[in-house]
């Protein structure tokens with residue numbers, strides 16, 4: 001009889017089922033990965049919560065593991081290598097894929113890793129993937145941290161969209177895991193980083209991530225405060241990593257001439273904000289967004305983690321065994337947690 005492996009499927013609102021699938025050996029450019037860790041991202045939380053009704057769904061796109069077997073055409077990986085998975089599929093044929101913006105591919109996130117179930121499927125004992133979806137990680141990096149390559153890569157993409165220059169005043173609004181990564185990355189880019197948060201505990205995390213100045217937005221008006229800190233100019237760059245329309249509006253208000261604003265969060269619901277267009281016009285402001293990571297951003301994130309230039313250790317709230325997956329999801333949807341990592 002064929003060997004089987006387990007895969008977790010979100011079958012309905014707050015319902016998780018475990019299915020058994022037959023284990024196949026890799027062919028050609030395929031790689032069989034024995035999954036070690038998979039983090040619970042907001043996409044999976046929204047589907048579990050019922051905010052996005054996409055059932056059945058094999059969630060889990062922030063996975064890491066070790067190479068178990070490789071197909072005959074695989075050149076870059078060998079058995080035993082530690083890897084992180086980039087599950088954002090891109091067709092390679094569309095306008096955006098061909099112009100170097102594969103994160104904007106017209107068919108992105110249509111992965112079907114486990115036969116007959118849609119979704120990236122990282123909450124599984126094994127994943128059979130094409131070698132190009134895998135990024136080799138350092139042997140001495142914990143696989144728990146390697147699972148955070150994807151969220152870090154998304155932040156690398158955002159940082160790259162902001163063109164930070166040495167000595168720039170960079171504001172990060174919100175110190176969730178994404179805000180925390182933005183702080184560390186902006187410091188690596190040579191910025192003075194100002195973190196805005198309403199939660200004191202998260203401001204302490206911001207400090208540990210390297211933020212130079214902390215603003216508790218409940219106690220002080222951040223727009224006024226940033227004006228004072230910048231001789232009245234406003235920030236050079238603002239990253240809005242918290243999904244509140246008021247904060248998006250504030251991001252624009254606190255940005256100075258020739259400044260850049262990056263809308264990092266996705267908004268649900270997507271309520272519009274008022275925009276003073278003349279401020280954008282006369283100040284030559286650049287308001288942009290950032291979503292997902294290109295292969296290049298992913299490679300950068302894999303290197304930053306492998307070389308220990310980014311420390312994700314404070315951003316893992318709890319490591320939960322696969323057998324307690326429902327508990328892991330309950331923990332992940334608690335807004336107070338950073339990442340919950342599921343161990344296979």
Ligand SMILES: [Zn+2]
Nearest residue numbers: 041062150151
């Ligand atoms: Zn993610």
Ligand SMILES: [Zn+2]
Nearest residue numbers: 091094097105
């Ligand atoms: Zn494409």
